[in-house]
Amino acid sequence: MSTKIIAVGFCLALAAALPLSMPVGAEPAPAPRSELDAFLWPGTAPPRRLDQHGDRLQPESLRDRLVVVSFVHADCTIACAVRVLDLDKLAQALPAPLRERVTFLSIGTDPARDDPARLRAFAEGLVGKATRLRFLDSDAASTAALAAALRYPPAALPEPPPTILVFDRTGRMAMAYGSDPLDGPRLLQDLTLLETFENGIGRPARGAVRDPA
Numbered sequence: 001m002s003t004k005i006i007a008v009g010f011c012l013a014l015a016a017a018l019p020l021s022m023p024v025g026a027e028p029a030p031a032p033r034s035e036l037d038a039f040l041w042p043g044t045a046p047p048r049r050l051d052q053h054g055d056r057l058q059p060e061s062l063r064d065r066l067v068v069v070s071f072v073h074a075d076c077t078i079a080c081a082v083r084v085l086d087l088d089k090l091a092q093a094l095p096a097p098l099r100e101r102v103t104f105l106s107i108g109t110d111p112a113r114d115d116p117a118r119l120r121a122f123a124e125g126l127v128g129k130a131t132r133l134r135f136l137d138s139d140a141a142s143t144a145a146l147a148a149a150l151r152y153p154p155a156a157l158p159e160p161p162p163t164i165l166v167f168d169r170t171g172r173m174a175m176a177y178g179s180d181p182l183d184g185p186r187l188l189q190d191l192t193l194l195e196t197f198e199n200g201i202g203r204p205a206r207g208a209v210r211d212p213a
Helices: 008-015 035-040 078-093 116-126 140-150 184-195
Strands: 066-072 102-108 133-136 164-167 173-177
Touching: 035 066, 035 164, 035 173, 066 078, 066 184, 078 102, 078 116, 078 133, 078 184, 116 133, 164 184, 173 184
Parallel strands: 066 102, 102 133
Antiparallel strands: 066 164, 164 173
């Protein structure tokens, strides 16, 4: 998986949904949702996302973290299963300081069948109970919204898109990988670099040492 792109079009599509200004004298508007929040909880009635243990995913749990998003369903093909195995291997192998700063989410793409219990059976059968991946259920509307955002043909569902997204610590989508197999060393390199940025791409954290090359 050697191709890496900055998903400008996707970011612009999310930004278009945010207000540009506030009338004079109006009450301050709530803080705009991050691109990560808009991607995981699309629409005006965001879905309740449960993981394979039946625990609800809370937006607050993703704050100031790097988030790796992939897609899955419990009857996915060999390519999808290998992708899950590779991501699990990477998640387990992250250096300790980085491991605590990265969240791996695998979003279900078969809302008619993939409830938390079925996703749990899939996860434990494939990568074991100790996996650091959280497998999330979905509903029909949010699955359709995700497919549209990724420009993934609806007719190809429920087979998940062979896409991996990486969101930075501000919830901004930083990178998208669009081919198999997973390039684990490249993804590790990118996560290590992104962790040095405190306020998104281009602003290194205080005290971070960067390679001048």
